[in-house]
Amino acid sequence: MSGQPYWESPVEKQIREAQERGDFDNLPGAGKPLDLSDSGDPDWWVKRFAEREKLDLGAALPGAFALRKEAAGYPESLVDVRAEEQVREILQDYNKRVLADRLRPAIGNLPPALAKTIDVDEMVARWRPLRAQREQEQRLARQQREAAAAATAAAERQTSRSWWARLLGRG
Template sequence: MAGQPPYFESPVEKQIREAQERGDFDDLPGAGRPLDLGDLNDPDWWVKRLAKRERLDLGGALPGALGLRKEASGFPGSLADVRREEQVREILDDFNQRVLADRLRPAVGRLPPAIAKTVDIDDLVRQWVQLRERITAEAQEQAEAMARARAAEEASERAARRDRSWWRSLRRR
């Protein structure tokens, strides 16, 4: 050790070493996998990673018309949970009102403003009705399949009980 300079452990290095000795770094999530550094030149890397990890919908963070376009691209699938046609019509009418209000806002910057289209309410209501019918049919098929499986299971249990009782009656003689 004559050729090496003396080693001085900083307080931070000491805390890290002690934590390693205690096993504080063992079994951490992601252990053994390389770190995902993402795009080093992207200033919003942390927002994108947070949104991906937390499964966040950033549609609300989009500016005006772009957010409306994203919302319109989800129709009629985003309306699948709505139960009544009147509610669907109200939602779509509200969307069209927001599109028209967005068109009245002044343009920002020198570029032409992005414009979202209004939706055809009657056409989307027809698509919604078809979607609801398909969802209802699938749910009924699943319920019928479960009922058939339950009935088959009960029948096999009854047959097993009947077979056991037949053997028991033979053993008693």
């Protein structure tokens, strides 16, 4: 810069102005060493980004692996479904998607990854006790809410009676 005019790019200008305003002061992690514990992993930045942003990368899985992940959650993921017919429809739809995935052409030299179809009757049999347990939990929670509401209403009635009694000079 000795004697030659200094030209500042627009980016450099924005950085300099931000520094002058103090925009880079007191940032999280300032003055601390960088965490390079996973720097040997080529996908470290994707994993950190997903963790920081709390992203579910399950949607990024190839078809067969996404289907396998979905099947691994059965029947627990179906416990909120109330009707057995709906559970059967969901499971039959899953099996249709597995069969459709198998019709896709293989890419590359490796054999294609396949997801297994599931036995609908066996899965429904595993779903029934889970659903019964959930219904029992919901019934108990409803009874507790009703008892609490009844106790609150009784206390309010008692309070309102005593208020009226005090107003009329009887209490």
